Amino acid sequence: MTSARANSETLSALDRPNSYIGKTVPRPNLDRLMQGRGLYVSDIELPRMAHVVFLRSPHAHAKINGIEASTAKQMPGVIAVVSGRELSTVITPWVGVLSHLKGLKSAPQSAIAVDRVCWQGEAVAAVVASSRAQAEDAAELVSIEYEELDAVTDMRTALDPATAVIHASLGDNLAFERNHDAGAVDQAFAESDEVVEADFVFGRHTGVTLEPRAVVADWNAAEARLTIYQGTQAPHMVQNIAALHLGLKESQVRVVCKDVGGSFGIKVHIYADEMATYALSKLLRRPVKFVADRVESFNTDIHARDHRCKGKIGVNRDGTITAFEIDDLTGIGPYSMYPRTSAIEANQVVNLVGGPYATRNYRARARVVFQNKNVMCQYRAVGHPIACSVTEGLVDLAAMKIGMDPIEIRRRNLISDNAYPCASPSGLRFEQLSHHAALAKLIGMMDYDALRAEQVALRTRNIHRGIGIASFIEVTNPSAAFYGVGGAKISSQDGVAVRLDAQGSVICQTSITEQGQGSESLTAQIVGSVLGVSMDRVRVILGDTDNTPYGGGTWASRGAGIGGEAALQATKVLRKNILDVAAAILQAAPGELDIVNNAVVNAVDSTPRIELSELARIVYFRPDTLPPGIQAELMATRHFVPREYPFAFTNGVQASWLEVDIDTGFIKLLKHWVVEDCGTIINPQLVDEQIRGGVVQGLGAALFEKCVYDERGQLTNANMADYLVPMSGEMPDIDVGHVVSPTMESELGAKGAGEAGTAGAAAAVTNAVNDALRPFGTIITEIPLTPQVVLTALGRI
Amino acid sequence: MPIVWAGEVTPKMKASAFAYARAxxxxxxxxxxxxxxxKAKVLSGGQSLLPAMNLRLIAPELVVDISELAELRGVVVKGGVLTIGALTRHVDLLKSPEIAAHAPLLRDAVTHVAHPAIRNRGTIGGSLAQADPASELPACMLTLGATIVVCGPSGERRIAANQFFAGIYETALTPQELLVAVELPVIPKSSTHFFHEFARRHGDYAIVGLAAQALVKDGQFADLRLGFFAVGDRPLLAKSAGKLVDVAVTPAVLAEASSALNDELDPLEDQQATPTMRRHLAKVLLTRCVSSLLARPDLCTGASA
Structure with a gap:
């Protein structure tokens, strides 16, 4: 590891002898989960709890002419069958727009469709019964009369005058358009030695969380209070939205988020069926449980990507990249999602294309259109894989055109490591990136020259292997610039409260959430390190709006960087407070004392002075023995939000080594490398596993995952047999390396690592496939790279 | 073969009510x-039946659980015949010394069947009665010349494998009959085999697969049986294999067999492949199979269909 951080004058709390920072320590929640003692929403049973099953539209676009439920209502166990109109008496519709995305429009969306359905899978009625099986039995007896309407399915023709307009009140099917023009693009292209163009196509895919979306909503009429148990990434956001649309004060809504079986951005949104479940609980005055089944998940969990992007690059024979230009088109389904909107991905693509490179000339257009398919929204690494694939695909095409090695063209164009702070042509501000250090490290890890030699040797034996490189930048630690400035009540700050209990253990309440990435662990590591107590004495409480400080939660790679810094600052205050009391007890000066291994010690020689347990006993039970005027404060709270930079950008580079079977079109991934720079690393294992997990999701996009719709808007592979998620058998070894450039915005210095793996994996694979296919003179710019796509490109079928 | 739920998206996780009887x-x-x-369905390993019930794709009134019938489990070799009880699980086939000695093709095939958890419960009888055209074992039965033994109200019926499979999920079994065993002729010691399938991920149903058994003498096939699967509505014992027997296999001979195979196939379209792609992959498999069985790598170079 190399550190770009200026050598600090004093040893910080993070560098203390017993620090957990930078150490791989087991997660505190591991035993609980491994022993089956996790608590997922599906595990929750409440007295009088009912189960809801949503009847869902089989059509992509249709009028609802009638709902006949009289037989179903007579079925055993049935409590109610509720239509959209009936539910609208307790919950209001919403519109998924944000004011800083200028021109973004959407139509009002209801919890359950009223009069019209706009995608296959939209809920049309709710069947509520005493058991799930009874609800399913009754659902079979509800008959709904539909009148099919023209479905808008192809994003390429969605804006044609001949195409039906999905929401007449909006005038057309254009949800959002953004144009950006920087530098002198036309002149740059005109003066370039070569200009290369390509069309990039990205399959629509989804997150496929192991645990489906699930909600238990419990309206307590006596308390006039709604408790929502939900696996969400943003409990306070859910609280705000539920209150807003149910006509409640936020204080009347408690959101509890226990264990979550995977999120990846899927669980950072508010879904119509979740809103309907809250509303049903209020309407029926009892707890209601909703658990999505797998088919339902495919049809209603947000989809992502599904972009078609034209790209253009100018290059000179010396390798200088002169300009980038893109024209991106994406279809987002019939509504912009709520409350984060569905324009963010396209917006990110415009922001991120060309981001690692020095050229100042960049023009972009992105258009976001409505269509009668499932809603699209933010999924892990929002926009990054599109931007990275387009940028890196174009860079490789440029290199190929001028006969330059892909590494060499990057060396000549990546922003220099000593050029920071600087800004990208799209206006992104970079504090400190390390593209060249990362690339150098990657080349060493993969032994680039040896691989090239192996590739040449194998070609003579008709074995076709390829190397693909992809540099990327990653948005992390978002400030209010992401959502807050656009009017969304999604907090960008996080808070942590720490307190010493009566036996010298620590209870820490944080507003970030845990979905398996290790938020609980990193928080305990920071608190333990800063305070000087062992991790097993730190208990972390998260995911409860009644019992944690107010904050954003865990998404957009913000947990460690923002929540971690709040934990650090809160613990520093607690530490000071403890030392103040200790000094009073010991008749010493606070500055002469330190806390090490759960005891107050002399700072100079670590001589033990008083155990924290003893100090706590005195403070809590014998405060009468403290000197007059001393009031101990063994609880401290601090909040943190980045202010100087809207986002803490990170960077990295990935490489793929693979083999293409030119007879079958099958691709075998042989090895994958990632070097990334997320600043201070709190737990190396957690970071590496985040990177690997992200890479696997990127590899899924590259080779396997695609939601296949037919021309009528029917999702034809909404099951785990036909929708192919990446499985361990096909995954290569993934080597991860780091360069460390801490952000100076926080004392902790941590940036995010959640998106890095996903950001560049597909680009590296696509570039590697094209490298392998070079002798055949074919270029593929479409993912997933299925055998069908590869064989077609090779002219074999 | 994966199932497409076109249109149907209302949630189904719990089976309709049914009666249960343990035979x-x-x-x-x-x-x-x-x-x-x-109205009844036989429950053996439950690896196809139970998901289908929970998805409410089928709703039997009665489930007849035969899983406790020990007499239907096990592998026996007697008088040149290998008898495999219907309840013999995939994992049993994988670990059986009798299978390894007398029908190693089956052992190789089973490694491609799904994943260990499924192989620990799924049975050979269940797989054959399910008759998924993309599954491995039905094709192996054709290749190995198996006899399917079934019991019904009027006694035992013995059905040749090539008469047993009748279409997608369709067999010669009547609803009143129970598949009890399969019988395979013990293969000659000098016989060799080849098994391969193209699947997007290990354990998935094949896009195209081939189970082959051969006798090779002096560099030529004295016998060659090619059982293709996932190439139509049922497994196919390719007649075009005949073009490769008792001849010196040259690229031209192989091309002729390949062309004959093309005429025999009637592949279906699904999410993973068009009929054209399936034909192409079947021919690639044929080439690789012949090349492997004859130890002739030269047949593979540049001869990819």
């Missing part, structure tokens, strides 16, 4: 099947 003997199972006919 105490084959005779008892037959009584139940005779009484309930098409």
């Amino acid at each position: 105490t003997s084959v005779a008892n199972a037959l009584e139940l099947l005779t009484a309930h006919g098409e």
